[in-house]
Amino acid sequence: MRYSKQRELILQTVKYSKSHPTADDVYHLLKAQNPDLSLGTVYRNLNHLASQGEIYRIEVMGDSDHYDGNMEMHFHMSCKACKRVMDIPHDVAPDLKEKAELKTGYQIDSYDIAFSGICDKCQKLN
Amino acid sequence: MRYSKQRELILQTVKYSKSHPTADDVYHLLKAQNPDLSLGTVYRNLNHLASQGEIYRIEVMGDSDHYDGNMEMHFHMSCKACKRVMDIPHDVAPDLKEKAELKTGYQIDSYDIAFSGICDKCQKLN
DNA sequence: ATCAATAATAATAATTATTACTATTTATAG
DNA sequence: CTATAAATAGTAATAATTATTATTATTGAT
Numbered sequence: 001m002r003y004s005k006q007r008e009l010i011l012q013t014v015k016y017s018k019s020h021p022t023a024d025d026v027y028h029l030l031k032a033q034n035p036d037l038s039l040g041t042v043y044r045n046l047n048h049l050a051s052q053g054e055i056y057r058i059e060v061m062g063d064s065d066h067y068d069g070n071m072e073m074h075f076h077m078s079c080k081a082c083k084r085v086m087d088i089p090h091d092v093a094p095d096l097k098e099k100a101e102l103k104t105g106y107q108i109d110s111y112d113i114a115f116s117g118i119c120d121k122c123q124k125l126n
Numbered sequence: 127m128r129y130s131k132q133r134e135l136i137l138q139t140v141k142y143s144k145s146h147p148t149a150d151d152v153y154h155l156l157k158a159q160n161p162d163l164s165l166g167t168v169y170r171n172l173n174h175l176a177s178q179g180e181i182y183r184i185e186v187m188g189d190s191d192h193y194d195g196n197m198e199m200h201f202h203m204s205c206k207a208c209k210r211v212m213d214i215p216h217d218v219a220p221d222l223k224e225k226a227e228l229k230t231g232y233q234i235d236s237y238d239i240a241f242s243g244i245c246d247k248c249q250k251l252n
Numbered sequence: 253a254t255c256a257a258t259a260a261t262a263a264t265a266a267t268t269a270t271t272a273c274t275a276t277t278t279a280t281a282g
Numbered sequence: 283c284t285a286t287a288a289a290t291a292g293t294a295a296t297a298a299t300t301a302t303t304a305t306t307a308t309t310g311a312t
Contacts, residue, residue, distance in 0.1 A: 002279060002288055023270080038291045043270065045289095059187055059240075064269060077232055086232060092225040093239075099218040100241060106203055106212060108243040113219075114185075115226060118233040128259050128308055149299085164262040169299060171260095190298060 001052070006037060007045045014046070014055050015069035020076070020085035022064045058085060061114060077115035081122035088115055127178070132163060133171045140172070140181050141195035146202070146211035148190045184211060187240060203241035207248035214241055 013026050021029065027042045046067055050057045058066040060078045066085050068076075075088040097108045139152050147155065153168045172193055176183045184192040186204045192211050194202075201214040223234045 004279080004289055006290070036291065038293095040271080040292080041290060047271095059185060061185055075226075077226070077230070077234065079232075080235065086230070088226050088232075089229055092229055093219050093222055096219055096239070100201075100203070100214050103215055103218055104203075104212070105246045106205075106214075106241075106243050107249055108203065108241055109206065110243075111239055111241040113222070113237055113239050115232075115234055115237040117235045120231045123233060130260055130308080132261070162262065164264095166263080166300080167261060173300095 001048065004045075006034075006041050007048070009034065009037075010042055010045045011049055011054060011069075014049070014067045017069065020058055020066040020068050022066050024064065026067070059112070059114065060085060061116065075113040075115060077117050077119070079119040079122055080116060081118055081125075084119065086119050088113070127174065130171075132160075132167050133174070135160065135163075136168055136171045137175055137180060137195075140175070140193045143195065146184055146192040146194050148192050150190065152193070185238070185240065186211060187242065201239040201241060203243050203245070205245040205248055206242060207244055207251075210245065212245050214239070 009030055010026055013029055014021065017029075019025070023039070023042050023046055026046070027037065027039050030037050030042075046055070046057075046065075049055045050067070053071065056068040056071060058068055058076050060066055060076075063078070063083070066076075068085075070087070073090040075090065075092070077086045077088050078084075079086060093113060096111055100106070100108050100111070135156050136152055139155055140147065143155075145151070149165070149168050149172055152172065153163065153165050156163050156168075172181070172183075172191075175181045176193070179197065182194040182197060184194055184202050186192055186202075189204070189209070192202075194211075196213075199216040201216065201218070203212045203214050204210075205212060219239060222237055226232070226234050226237070
């Protein structure tokens with residue numbers, strides 16, 4: 001994989017953001033300072049970076065994909081109220097791979113937990 | 127919600143299928159015997175039935191949504207080889223709601239685990 | 253049973269997210 | 283420095299799903 005200024009910008013944007021941005025978010029965040037950035041480039045590089053394990057792809061029910069630069073094992077919750085994506089620590093569900101393999105005989109390569117609920121801030125606004 | 131023959135057919139197809147069909151699968155399964163069934167009707171009713179808690183929507187990474195008529199709490203694995211969706215029993219991860227709420231302070235309304243791996247049949251074909 | 257009200261439908265158009273294509277630009281090995 | 287191939291911008295295309303609209307069918311009241 002050859003260096004490109006665009007990929008570097010995209011990677012940094014995802015790494016330094018705490019908001020789990022979508023492809024479109026990344027595009028708009030960068031477009032102001034980089035007027036000839038192309039949306040296709042953002043998609044291509046997010047895919048590339050995700051498949052290289054440099055960033056994490058978060059699938060949100062009925063929403064576009066989000067991305068996370070934090071590669072420590074953890075999960076996510078989509079807040080029904082503000083629609084933001086929040087982090088959930090990994091230790092709510094350790095050993096899931098081993099347990100599922102034992103129960104089923106399938107070979108588990110990966111898994112992801114998609115939580116849905118109401119975040120702390122939105123609970124207070126009630 | 128008023129009765130319709132189409133909704134009944136769609137519900138029965140999902141309930142009696144063990145293959146976790148997609149909207150398009152349901153459409154094609156029924157289309158032969160019901161030539162003027164519309165794909166939009168299938169989508170509308172699958173959404174309706176899922177929101178009423180009569181069937182379960184399964185989101186598969188990079189694939190269209192699948193549906194499951196088995197409403198007992200359980201999870202799914204998408205087989206990387208044959209692309210089929212397999213069941214994973216609920217007891218691989220009990221108490222996940224409570225654990226996540228304690229750890230985070232968020233209100234968890236639901237969660238789903240998406241496993242990815244190789245099913246028993248595909249393992250043998252190696 | 254008949255009939256109006258309105259929910260559901262079929263057919264089609266539109267939308268949204270994402271990927272593919274193509275000509276041009278740019279990183280980098282030699 | 284230059285040739286090569288990977289990456290890009292800009293645009294077109296695709297796939298999944300949702301919206302629109304005119305028609306049909308269910309149901310509750312007469």
